[in-house]
Amino acid sequence: MSHGHHQPYDPYYQLPPAAAAPGGEWNSGINTLFVSGLPDDVKAREIHNIFRRRPGFDSCQLKYTGRGNQVVAFATFFNHQSAIAALHSLNGVKFDPQSGSTLHIELARSNSRRKRKPGSGAYVVIDKRTKKPSDAHETSSDDGESDPEEDPEMNNVDTAYQGDSENAKSEAASDPDNAAVAVSEIGERTAEGGVRPCSTLFIANLGPNCTEDELKQVLSQYPGFHVLKIRAKGGMPVAFADFEEIEQATKVMENLQDTTLPSSDRGGMHIEYARSKMRKP
DNA sequence: AGCACA
Numbered sequence: 001m002s003h004g005h006h007q008p009y010d011p012y013y014q015l016p017p018a019a020a021a022p023g024g025e026w027n028s029g030i031n032t033l034f035v036s037g038l039p040d041d042v043k044a045r046e047i048h049n050i051f052r053r054r055p056g057f058d059s060c061q062l063k064y065t066g067r068g069n070q071v072v073a074f075a076t077f078f079n080h081q082s083a084i085a086a087l088h089s090l091n092g093v094k095f096d097p098q099s100g101s102t103l104h105i106e107l108a109r110s111n112s113r114r115k116r117k118p119g120s121g122a123y124v125v126i127d128k129r130t131k132k133p134s135d136a137h138e139t140s141s142d143d144g145e146s147d148p149e150e151d152p153e154m155n156n157v158d159t160a161y162q163g164d165s166e167n168a169k170s171e172a173a174s175d176p177d178n179a180a181v182a183v184s185e186i187g188e189r190t191a192e193g194g195v196r197p198c199s200t201l202f203i204a205n206l207g208p209n210c211t212e213d214e215l216k217q218v219l220s221q222y223p224g225f226h227v228l229k230i231r232a233k234g235g236m237p238v239a240f241a242d243f244e245e246i247e248q249a250t251k252v253m254e255n256l257q258d259t260t261l262p263s264s265d266r267g268g269m270h271i272e273y274a275r276s277k278m279r280k281p
Numbered sequence: 282a283g284c285a286c287a
Contacts, residue, residue: 195284202284231285238283272284279287 031058031083032111033075037104039096040069048123050090050103051075056082059122061114066128076112083107199246200274201253203239206230207264210237214263218256224248227278242278249273 035047044062051057060075077083084107091105114124195202203215212230219225224244230237243249258268 200284204283229285233283233285236283238285240285270282275284276286278285 027107028080030107030109030111031077031080032108033077033083033087033105034108035073035075035103035105037095037102038071038073039099039101040071042071042073042095044073044123044125047073047075048121050095051086052122054082054086054089057086059112059114059124061112061124061126063126064129066130074108074112076114195273195275197246197250198273198275198277199243199249200276200278201241201243201249202272202274203241203269204236204272205264205266205268205270206237206239207261207266208235208237209263209265210239210261211263212239214261215239215241218261219252222248222252222255225252227281229278240274240278 038047042062044060047060047062051060054077056077056079058076058078060073062071062073064071075083075086077086087105087107090103093103095101095103206215210230212228215230216228219228219241222243225248226242226244228239228241230239232238241249241252243252253271253273256269257271260268
């Protein structure tokens with residue numbers, strides 16, 4: 001164990017809840033941290049894993065600002081002191097030893113007002129990037145959950161910016177966020193049906209007339225799709241769909257959950273992670 | 282709620 005103040009990131013290291021705000025209390029209403037210096041391939045899950053064990057942590061969000069591949073994050077705590085403690089223990093920490101990227105953390109200019117929706121994950125992704133033509137079917141539609149106010153903090157983008165050139169402001173506060181809720185967590189809250197994430201999906205509630213071709217046509221629109229197997233068990237077909245990566249399977253599950261195929265005589269598909277990965281062909 | 286193939 002090292003003992004400098006810029007030690008490499010240790011997910012289990014925990015600082016005692018401490019420290020008053022630096023330099024005064026004009027900021028003491030803020031309980032949200034602004035995080036930059038992230039590699040552009042950072043995942044929301046990684047952000048969550050950094051902050052989740054900090055005392056007083058509430059939720060976080062990863063944001064693709066839309067300029068280049070710039071990614072920033074916001075972490076919200078239940079109170080200012082907890083936010084400050086987390087700031088001090090994580091600021092300057094090496095996030096990725098490979099790339100040498102270092103976390104830069106400061107108090108956000110304003111608190112995130114996003115409240116954790118019950119049943120939703122503890123983190124959220126906001127993607128303002130322009131979609132590339134290759135896969136134009138992300139989690140695009142807001143299916144029922146409209147959340148009109150949720151980005152008071154993107155003004156921070158310019159303050160802690162090191163990487164590409166140009167000014168990182170101006171696209172600031174002027175659009176409805178396309179916020180997709182990511183639900184995944186390994187270890188405590190197992191996702192979807194209590195089954196741990198798997199790159200094979202189990203698909204049920206298909207309706208007796210569903211054909212392999214029909215389902216395959218839908219699934220093959222998604223990146224990473226490999227193999228589909230349907231088997232009728234006692235009349236009701238169920239399917240197993242295999243993907244290259246767990247993340248790709250997850251995307252499909254999120255996108256297709258409860259959607260209804262033309263052949264269906266009942267409700268939408270019910271999709272879970274399969275209990276075991278499909279055997280290799 | 283219903284999870285196979287090796």
